[in-house]
Structures are given as structure tokens and as C-alpha cells.
Amino acid sequence: xxxxxxxxxKVSQPVTPITGATRIADLKGAVIGFVDNSKQNADHFIxxxxxxxxxxxGIGANxxxxxxxxxxxxxxxxxxxxxxxxAVIQCYGD
Amino acid sequence: xxxxxxxxxxxxxxxxxCSTAFAGAARVxxxxxGFAALPxxxxxxxxxxxxxxxxxxxxxxxxxxxxxxxxxxxxxxGALGEDILEERIExxxxxxxxxxxFFTHGWTDGLPVTAxxxxxxxxxxxxxxxxxxxTIGPVPPRMRVATIEKLAINAVMAGCKPAYxxxxxxxxxxxxxxxxxxxxxxxxxxxSSALLIVNGPIVxxxxxxxxxxxxxxGNRANATIGRALQLILRNVGGDLPGxxxxxTHGHAGKYTFCIAENEDESPWExxxxxxxxxxxxxxxxxxxxxxxxxVFTYGCETGAEILDHFVGALTGLGHNNIIFPTGPLFxxxxxxxxxxxxxxxxxxxxxxxxxxxxxxxxxxFAERSVVGLHHRRSRWFEIAGDPNHIGxxxxxxxxxxxxxxxxxxxxxFVPTSFSxxxxxxxxxxxxxxxx
Numbered sequence: 234x235x236x237x238x239x240x241x242x243k244v245s246q247p248v249t250p251i252t253g254a255t256r257i258a259d260l261k262g263a264v265i266g267f268v269d270n271s272k273q274n275a276d277h278f279i280x281x282x283x284x285x286x287x288x289x290x291g292i293g294a295n296x297x298x299x300x301x302x303x304x305x306x307x308x309x310x311x312x313x314x315x316x317x318x319x320a321v322i323q324c325y326g327d
Numbered sequence: 328x329x330x331x332x333x334x335x336x337x338x339x340x341x342x343x344x345c346s347t348a349f350a351g352a353a354r355v356x357x358x359x360x361g362f363a364a365l366p367x368x369x370x371x372x373x374x375x376x377x378x379x380x381x382x383x384x385x386x387x388x389x390x391x392x393x394x395x396x397x398x399x400x401x402x403x404x405g406a407l408g409e410d411i412l413e414e415r416i417e418x419x420x421x422x423x424x425x426x427x428x429f430f431t432h433g434w435t436d437g438l439p440v441t442a443x444x445x446x447x448x449x450x451x452x453x454x455x456x457x458x459x460x461x462t463i464g465p466v467p468p469r470m471r472v473a474t475i476e477k478l479a480i481n482a483v484m485a486g487c488k489p490a491y492x493x494x495x496x497x498x499x500x501x502x503x504x505x506x507x508x509x510x511x512x513x514x515x516x517x518x519s520s521a522l523l524i525v526n527g528p529i530v531x532x533x534x535x536x537x538x539x540x541x542x543x544x545g546n547r548a549n550a551t552i553g554r555a556l557q558l559i560l561r562n563v564g565g566d567l568p569g570x571x572x573x574x575t576h577g578h579a580g581k582y583t584f585c586i587a588e589n590e591d592e593s594p595w596e597x598x599x600x601x602x603x604x605x606x607x608x609x610x611x612x613x614x615x616x617x618x619x620x621x622v623f624t625y626g627c628e629t630g631a632e633i634l635d636h637f638v639g640a641l642t643g644l645g646h647n648n649i650i651f652p653t654g655p656l657f658x659x660x661x662x663x664x665x666x667x668x669x670x671x672x673x674x675x676x677x678x679x680x681x682x683x684x685x686x687x688x689x690x691x692f693a694e695r696s697v698v699g700l701h702h703r704r705s706r707w708f709e710i711a712g713d714p715n716h717i718g719x720x721x722x723x724x725x726x727x728x729x730x731x732x733x734x735x736x737x738x739x740f741v742p743t744s745f746s747x748x749x750x751x752x753x754x755x756x757x758x759x760x761x762x
Contacts, residue, residue: 242562244471251361281386304511325344
């Protein structure tokens with residue numbers, strides 16, 4: 234067998250891990266943020282989830298931001314509102 | 328998903344809702360951004376076409392899991408398995424065995440590739456004048472950073488000559504500009520791929536094709552420069568069909584999508600000069616584009632008649648420039664360009680004509696679509712002051728026109744998407760100038 238040396242075109246580098254947020258201990262009274270990424274029906278989904286979380290878990294106020302397009306990054310103003318929330322639910326990949 | 332990782336990094340617990348068709352891809356992308364334990368709550372697919380009752384039923388089914396995700400989080404689930412090999416591989420030089428190795432380890436786009444030997448990669452690197460360990464990135468969707476050497480390896484595999492490599496590097500720099508929105512192009516269900524348009528003296532110097540079959544087969548420079556970029560996006564960015572590339576159909580531009588402007592036969596100033604560069608600069612312009620739609624102006628004799636046909640293509644339902652504010656691209660054949668110029672049109676007048684005439688009555692859309700258009704294209708409604716129609720661009724100068732192709736009464740409408748605007752980069756050659 235005649236051999237050659239070839240070089241690997243792929244990149245497999247370790248990613249700097251992010252430490253996830255401390256989970257919320259209790260949803261009761263918590264201000265929950267929702268991200269509507271403008272996919273069809275995300276608004277209806279959020280409305281129903283919000284109502285159920287209020288009914289079953291006693292969450293506090295909702296904050297909902299709506300992205301212009303699903304793949305857009307969160308606008309700075311929207312991010313500033315969301316980081317004031319106790320937790321955020323994002324809807325949705327579809 | 329990306330928003331979820333960002334919010335978690337800000338100390339906000341999240342739950343990301345994903346339909347079953349896309350949850351796997353979301354996990355891979357989250358791991359690429361450093362948070363494999365992003366809590367993802369799966370719901371049935373599809374949601375887009377579900378009735379309101381079904382949507383609300385699925386919301387009810389998911390509510391408990393969402394609460395649990397916020398309170399308990401999720402265990403890290405590893406990214407879909409990746410084949411990790413050594414950087415230098417000793418291998419049987421038999422051509423058949425080599426190609427089977429490349430296919431087995433997912434190095435190719437589905438076509439055979441040139442073996443990236445140490446010597447061929449060194450030659451490719453030498454043509455760039457760049458440091459082999461200089462890095463470019465991160466490249467979405469797995470957000471990896473590549474050395475110039477890694478990029479040279481992929482350029483060799485694509486079949487590039489070393490002289491093409493500076494164009495490949497400029498192309499990558501262009502598509503990584505935030506205005507291109509490469510992450511969206513690479514991961515969406517939509518049919519989009521980064522189109523490259525080359526201008527300037529380098530077109531002739533490298534033998535790029537700007538004439539007949541400009542989108543088609545036969546030219547090594549067009550084919551391999553475009554392919555090198557796509558191999559980089561695959562092997563460096565990690566964009567793999569079914570894992571992160573979720574295109575419903577994709578298109579041939581995901582193999583290669585590179586043209587040159589036919590500056591010799593254009594009656595107008597070329598794209599790169601419109602975009603602020605000197606005529607003697609060599610540049611590459613990138614934009615997210617779908618497959619070209621042919622516009623055949625059978626029987627048309629005047630510029631006005633030709634434009635009527637173009638407007639007809641733009642006012643069909645379903646193309647991306649109705650939903651995306653990107654601004655359509657028209658690739659005019661030299662014959663069309665010369666007829667239009669004869670009849671008093673230049674690029675600006677054509678753009679103005681498209682802006683004014685290519686408008687679709689909102690009565691042609693379903694009510695939910697109109698609601699979506701008011702949201703996605705809000706800038707059009709603010710600027711155009713036309714509440715009853717949707718245009719194909721928010722502003723006149725969002726429309727782009729280039730002249731390319733050979734003989735014939737055909738031009739190409741390239742629906743564009745994701746990109747906020749095209750991005751143009753100078754091609755830096757080894758000598759430090761732009762060829």
C-alpha cells in the first residue's frame with residue numbers, strides 16, 4: 234500500500250461552556266417573560282401557556298416581546314426587558 | 328435557541344419550546360454555543376398549520392413540562408455524535424479508497440473531493456500570503472473558529488487553484504458579517520444559500536465566468552470558489568443536513584453559488600462601484616439567495632415590455648421578497664440590459680420602477696398572512712405609505728441589479744432572504760493589493 238498524509242478539514246474544538254442560570258425555586262408570583270419569535274401561532278400558544286401557568290402555578294405578570302423575524306437576535310430593548318423577569322419562555326422552533 | 332443560551336448566560340432560567348422536527352437541531356446548536364443543557368420542551372410538529380384549538384391543546388399538554396424546565400432545568404444531552412479524527416491522517420493513496428474515506432467521514436458535499444495533501448494545502452496557503460494560524464470565525468451554526476490552514480484544506484478539497492484562495496477568504500469574511508445573517512441562512516427550513524458575486528479585474532485574471540451559463544456548469548473558478556465556501560460552512564461551521572441544516576428542500580446553490588458580473592457588456596456601473604468601491608478594486612459581494620427564477624421575455628421589444636415581465640415575476644405569491652425585507656436581486660442578461668439602456672433606463676430607474684410597480688394587493692393574501700406582513704414588513708408600510716399593497720423591497724435601494732450571462736432574452740430573478748443587506752469585501756491578494 235502506498236500511503237499519503239492528508240489534513241483534516243473539520244474543526245472540533247472544545248466550546249467554552251456557559252454556566253446555566255440558577256433555576257427558579259417557585260413560580261408563584263414570578264414575572265415570566267415570553268419571546269414570541271413571530272412563527273405562526275406562537276402568539277396563541279403563549280397566550281394559552283400564560284393562562285395555564287397563572288391558573289396552575291400562580292405566576293405573576295407576563296412580559297411578552299415579539300421578534301420581527303424568527304432568526305433575528307433579540308433587540309437590545311427586548312433583552313433589557315427580559316432580563317428583569319424571573320424566567321423566560323421562548324416560542325418556538327417549528 | 329440562541330436567545331435561550333444568551334438569556335441563561337445573563338442568569339435568567341429559560342424554557343425553549345421546539346417542535347419535534349427541530350428539537351435535535353436546537354440541541355446541537357445549543358451545545359455549539361456552550362450550553363448543551365439548554366432546557367428544551369418538545370411539542371408536536373407542525374404548529375404553523377395547526378388549528379387554534381390544536382395549538383391551545385398542545386399548549387395545555389406542554390405547560391407542566393415548561394414549568395418543570397424553569398424549576399428543574401435539564402440534563403445535558405450530548406450533541407449528535409461527531410466523527411473526530413486526527414489533524415494529520417496517514418492513509419492509503421489508492422484513489423477509490425481515498426474517496427470512500429472522505430464519504431465515510433462526512434468530509435464531502437456528496438461529490439468526490441480533491442485529497443488535501445500536505446503539499447497541496449501548503450501551496451494554497453502560500454497563495455494567500457496569510458499566516459496559517461490566523462483565525463476567522465466563529466462560523467455558524469456550531470460557532471467554530473477556523474485557522475487559515477483549515478480554510479485552505481477545504482479550498483483544496485473543493486478543487487480550487489491556489490490563486491482562487493484570496494477570493495474564498497474574502498467570501499467567508501463577507502458571509503460572516505452580521506448583516507448577512509448566515510445563521511438564519513444555514514439553519515432555516517427556507518431555501519437560501521449565500522450567493523457570491525465577484526467584480527473587478529480579478530474576474531478576468533482568474534478566468535471567472537460572467538457570461539453564458541454563469542449560474543451553470545463548466546467553469547472551474549466559479550464552481551470551486553463557491554464550493555470551497557460551502558465546504559467550509561459544512562466542515563468548519565458544522566452545518567449538516569438534518570442536524571443543523573433544516574432546509575425543507577435546499578437548492579443547488581448549497582453545492583456552489585458563485586457568479587461574476589459581466590462588466591464588459593453592461594451599459595451601467597458595476598455592483599461594486601455602486602456599493603462604494605473603485606472600478607479597479609476586486610471584490611466579492613454576498614447575499615442570501617434562493618434558486619434563480621428565469622424570466623423569459625418572449626415577444627418583448629422594448630424596455631417597458633421587458634420590465635412588465637420582470638414585475639410579473641416579482642408580483643407572484645410565495646417568493647421570499649414578500650416576507651423578507653432583504654430586497655430582491657435581478658441578474659439581467661446583457662441583451663436585456665442593453666435594450667433597457669437604449670430605452671433610457673439605468674439601474675436606478677429600474678429599481679425605482681420595481682419599487683413603484685411591483686406591489687401585490689393585500690386582498691390576495693389570507694388574513695393571517697396580512698397580519699404577518701404587517702409585522703415582518705412594518706418598515707415597508709411606514710416608508711411606502713401604501714396600506715393596501717405589499718412591495719418587494721422596503722426602500723428603492725434595497726433592490727440590487729447586476730448584469731451577467733450570455734446571449735438570450737432571459738434574466739434571473741433571485742429571491743433573497745435573511746440578509747439585512749448585501750455585504751461586499753475587498754479581495755486581498757498576497758501582494759497586499761486587490762487584483
